[in-house]
Amino acid sequence: MSILIDFTAILAGFALLIWSADLFVLGASATARNLGVSPLIIGLTIVGLGTSAPEMLVASFAAYGGNPGLAVGNAIGSNITNIALVLGATAVIVPLTVHSSILKREYPLLIIATVMVVVLMTIDNALGTVDGILMMLLLFILMTWIVFQALQQRKCNLNNTCDADPLSSEFDDEIPSDMPMSQALWRLIAGMILLLISSKLLVWGAINIATAFGVSDLIIGLTIVAIGTSLPELAASIASARKGEHDIALGNVIGSNMFNTLGVLGIAALIKPAELDAGVLSRDLPLMVTLTIIMFIMAFGRRSSAGQITRTEGSILLAIFIAYEVVLYFSATA
Numbered sequence: 001m002s003i004l005i006d007f008t009a010i011l012a013g014f015a016l017l018i019w020s021a022d023l024f025v026l027g028a029s030a031t032a033r034n035l036g037v038s039p040l041i042i043g044l045t046i047v048g049l050g051t052s053a054p055e056m057l058v059a060s061f062a063a064y065g066g067n068p069g070l071a072v073g074n075a076i077g078s079n080i081t082n083i084a085l086v087l088g089a090t091a092v093i094v095p096l097t098v099h100s101s102i103l104k105r106e107y108p109l110l111i112i113a114t115v116m117v118v119v120l121m122t123i124d125n126a127l128g129t130v131d132g133i134l135m136m137l138l139l140f141i142l143m144t145w146i147v148f149q150a151l152q153q154r155k156c157n158l159n160n161t162c163d164a165d166p167l168s169s170e171f172d173d174e175i176p177s178d179m180p181m182s183q184a185l186w187r188l189i190a191g192m193i194l195l196l197i198s199s200k201l202l203v204w205g206a207i208n209i210a211t212a213f214g215v216s217d218l219i220i221g222l223t224i225v226a227i228g229t230s231l232p233e234l235a236a237s238i239a240s241a242r243k244g245e246h247d248i249a250l251g252n253v254i255g256s257n258m259f260n261t262l263g264v265l266g267i268a269a270l271i272k273p274a275e276l277d278a279g280v281l282s283r284d285l286p287l288m289v290t291l292t293i294i295m296f297i298m299a300f301g302r303r304s305s306a307g308q309i310t311r312t313e314g315s316i317l318l319a320i321f322i323a324y325e326v327v328l329y330f331s332a333t334a
Helices: 002-034 039-064 068-093 101-124 129-158 166-174 181-213 217-229 231-242 246-271 278-300 311-333
Strands: 096-098 307-309
Touching (some): 002 039, 002 181, 002 231, 039 068, 039 101, 039 166, 039 181, 039 217, 039 231, 039 246, 068 096, 068 181, 068 217, 068 231, 068 246, 068 278, 068 311, 096 278, 101 129, 101 166, 101 278, 166 246, 181 217, 217 231, 217 278, 217 311, 231 246, 246 278, 278 307
Antiparallel strands (some): 096 307
């Protein structure tokens, strides 16, 4: 009976998580736009933060509750899921054509963040307080640079000294411009409260399931929790791609992974420093780095002006995701 309650808590947590994340992003975006913030800045910062809010809250609750493995697994597993499942499934449904020069400039930032985290984690096989401080500091620096680039893009667009980036117009269409401030604030506050409740519910159920089946917190974080907290990105990317907003679909993944890599792991390290499981260093981190490189090759590696992720490439990503889940299954049962 208790197992049924735990599974119900996980499913209810996922459902609330998806709804509350969408509510939070919509409210935060509309609030920022009503305050005069440009859609491009909103899309590159607030939306990225909002789609990673589930991972951040889940990691916070897990680390605070003494389960840092769940927090680490959630962050790394979400990055793997975002590329292999979210981007793969989106490209299979709608092949992606990427034109944004902003994303080309933002992608190296993700590489820098990934390399830094790998170095910090492999030096001493642990996530410590100093690691967390460095990660959060780098996240702040990168966000500042992204905002500066967005302001430069806006300035040259107003002066007609450069071509408008397609990402800017896509965000302009997506972010509501006519929502009253009262409604925007209501959505923002309600979304945050529901995010807190759903994250707590999900962590509680996941920890109980891990204990009942004798599976490590890391494996639960890499699988059930990572997939569940990536569902908002999956829904947002597929919806954007179906509306022809291919740059947003890819931008969601790049932005979310940047926040996961620095923000989620950084928060977990600050709350509960911990030793790393051997599987993280030998299996999960190498795959995360490999998929990050594959994503770049697929999206920007061609010599043409527009990057493409075809259905074939999307199928390859999905196959990698399925193979990884099989490996985790055998790791858990072993």
